[in-house]
Amino acid sequence: MPPVKAPSMDSTADNKQKKRHRHSTEQLVALNELYEQDEHPALHLRTALATKIGMETKTVNAWFQNKRASNRKRTRNNKNSSTAARTADSQDHSEDEYYASPESAAPMHGDASLPASDLASHASMTYPDPSYFAPDSITHLPMAYPSMEQMEDLRAYFHVSPHPSKDDKELLSDRIGLRYQIVSLWFQEQRSEMRRRKEEEGDYGAAAFYAEIEPSSELFDGFPSGQPGRPYPPPPLRTRSSSVTPSSGSSSSRRSGSTPYGHPVLSSMSQRARRTRPEAHQLDALKELFTRTQHPSLEERTALALELGMDIRKVTNWFRNLRQTSRKRARKSRSDDEEDDDMYTSRFRSPSGSASAFDQDMDRVYKTYSEMDSDDDYQEAVTPSPEHSPSPPPESSPRYRRLHAEAMNFEHDTLSPIDKAAFARYAHIKYEDAMLLLDFHQHIVHLR
DNA sequence: TACTGCTGAACATGCGAACA
DNA sequence: TGTTCGCATGTTCAGCAGTA
Structure with a gap:
């Protein structure tokens, strides 16, 4: 145990x-x-x-x-890959x-x-x-x-x-x-x-x-x-x-x-910052954006980072690592092609090994978006099963309802945006950042 | 400039051995 | 039998070099 x-x-x-x-x-x-x-x-x-x-x-x-x-x-890689390196194997x-x-x-x-x-x-x-x-x-x-x-x-x-x-x-x-x-x-x-x-x-x-x-x-x-x-x-x-x-x-x-x-x-003077982990709500937001695009623009990443209170580099790294993991799993999947449905669900599986309903839904969206990206070798590894049709956007998500409401609120307040209550939660950020964030909400969230 | 591959460090999980 | 511990394995985050 x-x-x-x-x-x-x-x-x-x-x-x-x-x-x-x-x-x-x-x-x-x-x-x-x-x-x-x-x-x-x-x-x-x-x-x-x-x-x-x-x-x-x-x-x-x-x-x-x-x-x-x-x-x-x-050692495994050496055994699998080469005979040329045998000369040094004894060492x-x-x-x-x-x-x-x-x-x-x-x-x-x-x-x-x-x-x-x-x-x-x-x-x-x-x-x-x-x-x-x-x-x-x-x-x-x-x-x-x-x-x-x-x-x-x-x-x-x-x-x-x-x-x-x-x-x-x-x-x-x-x-x-x-x-x-x-x-x-x-x-x-x-x-x-x-x-x-x-x-x-x-x-x-x-x-x-x-x-x-x-x-x-x-x-x-x-x-x-x-x-x-x-x-x-x-x-x-x-x-x-x-x-x-x-x-x-x-x-x-x-x-x-x-x-x-x-x-x-x-x-001794150069201690690098230790690893951090995104909090649950941050992870949810990252995953949601990933289902929309594996390559969010700088504006999208910046807006999301602002909203989540994350460093933009963390957001960027998260997307980069997830793309890399996807490619890695795709390659692995190609190598053992009999197992074709395991690579997606494992990514966001809960520690107990069972995926939550949201994760399963997200994984289907994740798969769908990867399939739409014809350039990605990640897509090549997957033959979509008929039952995995694109999932509808989680519009019922409380988070999206909240963001949608905020975006709508912003539209009503365009004449005096800064001093409105809708911006209260962004009071600690710069005006330009707030505009960027709200623009993100309008274009990314509002268009759902 | 943004991306990828590679890698290190930290962490999570499951399993088996040892022990009370 | 339950607990603790060590270990193997896999995952995740992040830095670096190379590259288009």
Whole structure:
């Protein structure tokens, strides 16, 4: 019998406070070290490690579970996919997985081809004070952190160009003798930290951050001696400010980001916001809009976000993830084509496994809309059953009745819209946002 | 700029073992 | 027998790089 939990209770209480984060570099190194020794460490080892690296035991447990699951998944994929990778099969992949990133498919540079032992020896030479976080039983380190000299190179380059191109990063990794992934991830970490500081402290903070990461007062004049081929030419300055601060209008609520591979000196400062979950009424509204369109416009998403009190990025991510899940399920459905009616109902199934009446109805609408999208491979996976005719819009829904009434109320008050009671619930938002929201109601809701 | 694929972290659920 | 715990498995949210 699984332990009875009340996810809605603690989630509602914690979602507003807990921030998603990625484990810091020192935590990941320590976790991976223990994992390499034992995929199933005893409880006292996990507890000791958790205490040592400042994590909760349950978080450590979850990490090990995810790590094992990830490894199993990769093992399965490797077995299924290739014969070419057999050459490395005899080697434990845990370190590669630790280094893995979305760029793992990119060509590796520097010491990427070094065996694990060389990596460990390199790390032990370059990583500052490993005993700080490593369990006593751990005798080596897998992570090839930049040396102090390499760090100066990276900082100097980052000061010139926080957004180097892939070619620049490859060239830089070659020049300073560091793996491409480490270089790339280091830049991610710095950009995330810069954004976080900018959020919290404004431009002054960002400037202070730049000043902090600046190795010295000397200007960039190439890299320190000791590496052949230097000085490395400074990259052309790019105007990638939009990438640094996308959607400046929402910068106040932008999530701070960090990668798990950052330098330990900085990683402790870069705690990413923790995962949140939409509340029930928010989820209902998202699902309702999804049944209308899988690709809502920016205006629609903004209006919905305003109405629900959600961050526009959360709304966008929700739609993106749902589309992705749909495609994933479609692919899976194609692979085992005998099972053709399971992919939709599972998406919004209640925890007990039974779909509510609304969910079932929504799923039918969901299916219908997906069928109308001829471009989506999601649609290709489904042959609509005759009994799954398009469901009528849930006009009887209390929420839609309410929205409809509000939209109608707005129409009657167009001569003096702002000071009317119909806008009372939007009093905390800007006039433009209120107009956008009501426009959304009129065009999306009212047209139902 | 918006999208997708990949991935990590957190969470939910079901199952079996251990124990009182 | 009921409870607790650990685990495997699957899902969901969100960040990043790449791309059209």
